[in-house]
Amino acid sequence: MSTMPTPPERTPAVEAVETPPHPAGDAPRTHVYPGNSQPALWVYAEGRWRWATVQARQTYRDGRVVYLVNLTLTGVDGIEGVYARSYAWGQDALEVAHMP
Template identity: 40%
Template sequence: MSVEEIPEPVPARPWRREDGPEPKVTTWPTGNRPALAVWSHGRWRYAPIMARQDWADGRVFYQVEVDLLGDTTIRARLYQWPQPGLRAEHGPPRPAAPDRGGMPRTPPRRAD
């Protein structure tokens, strides 16, 4: 897929009670987060993952912090995984404490 063909990822709405059981949520401490790259306005933007949500129906969502415009304004966004406009950047540099989250059970994969 060429750069011109990459669609911007579609943000997801938050979980609601009518979606079924609450999702399992995994978080990471600041400074030890895996990250995604988010395609926005013609560039890949670095996006540390704040949380992963595993919904009961099998869907996976990532909540990230991202500067979508390149203007240093950080926004929180929730995206369903996978999408062509999302790719894995890296995992945490060191293991997180068991009670503070950790690497996703199924880490995101690069979407090339």
């Protein structure tokens, strides 16, 4: 039986910043991970580290990498739910959590 890895002990200076969709004409190369072999990231959001399952990785011609993830966040109604978000790699508020 496997257990979820422990979140990082450090607290980043700022929370993860969501990346907007790519601009027209700058289409990335996209790799979609199948459900049985999805990596995961720790994303620092809403004051704590959150487990985020990676759905896809986008690689741009200039070398930028953006991960499309699902993670649990608090909605505007105050109820937690699973939301799709995209984050550029290289932020202090992201860490690798699991590689399949």
